[in-house]
Amino acid sequence: MPSKDKKRLFQRNNRIFDMIISQQLDRAIIDDIQDITNALRHIAKNKSGLSFLQNILSHKRAMLYFCQPSSRTFLSFQNACYILGMKVSEIRDTSVSSEVKGESFDDSLRTFSSYTDLVIMRTKGANKAERAAWLLNTYTNRPIPVINGGSGSDQHPTQGILDIYTLQRSFENFGGLDGKTVLICGDLKRGRTARSLCYLLKNFEGMRVILAAPSEFQMNEDVLQFLDKHNIPYIIETNSLENVLPEADAIYMTRIQDEQDQFSGESKGINTSNFKLTKELMLKVKPYAAILHPFPRRDEIDVAIDSDPRAKYWRQERNGMWTRAALISYIFNIHGKILDY
Ligand code: NCD
Numbered sequence: 001m002p003s004k005d006k007k008r009l010f011q012r013n014n015r016i017f018d019m020i021i022s023q024q025l026d027r028a029i030i031d032d033i034q035d036i037t038n039a040l041r042h043i044a045k046n047k048s049g050l051s052f053l054q055n056i057l058s059h060k061r062a063m064l065y066f067c068q069p070s071s072r073t074f075l076s077f078q079n080a081c082y083i084l085g086m087k088v089s090e091i092r093d094t095s096v097s098s099e100v101k102g103e104s105f106d107d108s109l110r111t112f113s114s115y116t117d118l119v120i121m122r123t124k125g126a127n128k129a130e131r132a133a134w135l136l137n138t139y140t141n142r143p144i145p146v147i148n149g150g151s152g153s154d155q156h157p158t159q160g161i162l163d164i165y166t167l168q169r170s171f172e173n174f175g176g177l178d179g180k181t182v183l184i185c186g187d188l189k190r191g192r193t194a195r196s197l198c199y200l201l202k203n204f205e206g207m208r209v210i211l212a213a214p215s216e217f218q219m220n221e222d223v224l225q226f227l228d229k230h231n232i233p234y235i236i237e238t239n240s241l242e243n244v245l246p247e248a249d250a251i252y253m254t255r256i257q258d259e260q261d262q263f264s265g266e267s268k269g270i271n272t273s274n275f276k277l278t279k280e281l282m283l284k285v286k287p288y289a290a291i292l293h294p295f296p297r298r299d300e301i302d303v304a305i306d307s308d309p310r311a312k313y314w315r316q317e318r319n320g321m322w323t324r325a326a327l328i329s330y331i332f333n334i335h336g337k338i339l340d341y
Pocket residue numbers: 072073150156159192193254255294295296
């Protein structure tokens with residue numbers, strides 16, 4: 001489907017209805033979500049504020065349909081729903097859903113939509129969230145929104161939103177994210193978070209991107225073409241992280257996605273030792289730089305770096321819950337109440 005039609009499909013009354021791909025988001029929405037997130041955090045600081053929030057969507061139910069392993073995304077969505085007072089049901093494994101009895105994906109989705117007001121889903125396939133959005137907007141007389149919580153190796157737009165929020169906050173006293181150089185390192189080929197982040201950078205002025213990974217894990221052509229189309233200059237570094245580290249304002253580390261190996265174990269044969277952030281390498285990192293990681297981490301960031309003020313990944317993780325609550329309030333168009341509180 002051409003991307004213009006896709007964007008229309010995911011909208012209702014000129015507003016975002018489904019959150020499926022990062023390309024749906026423009027700067028105005030990103031800034032709105034940042035404002036709503038900040039307001040939510042502020043309101044939730046005391047009991048009366050929290051009680052107010054818990055009334056906001058207490059008449060709505062959400063379904064978490066997670067067919068791939070997840071801790072952070074699942075828990076942060078679940079708790080985002082709780083913050084807004086939503087009731088949550090879940091399927092975390094297709095082996096306990098009727099799909100094992102031969103039910104099609106489409107029929108399962110239509111079933112969920114009969115019981116809930118929102119579907120949040122993580123799937124193995126790249127186009128499953130898109131398919132779900134199309135299905136629930138086309139074939140049911142009660143259209144309900146779909147949020148993509150990670151679709152195969154393709155996209156993870158809500159991770160992108162929380163990553164951008166974390167970067168914007170990290171550079172609050174350094175002129176914001178505009179004009180910064182973002183270094184993205186790790187498995188760029190199969191890492192959906194790296195891809196969604198790249199798509200979101202088009203919303204900022206004067207960005208530069210450095211893609212650091214062994215050639216086997218380098219970014220796919222579709223994202224490179226997107227960066228070209230939006231005049232975002234990029235450098236491809238295939239030898240070592242150290243070579244490019246001093247240029248970066250933001251450093252986004254990711255793990256090797258070896259569970260996606262086609263013939264199990266081939267990732268192990270690829271030397272990634274030059275693409276790890278060690279304590280020694282921190283000497284080369286700018287003093288105000290922000291280090292992010294979508295997690296889970298293995299050894300691509302030394303734990304000794306955790307206490308460095310430039311390490312923002314634990315904060316980033318927590319930001320996930322608040323930005324997701326902000327997005328849900330935006331989708332249900334009740335964010336005005338939060339901003340007016
Ligand atoms: C990521 C994912 O699932 O894509 N984790 C997350 O959602 N925070 C990153 C990963 O698994 O490497």
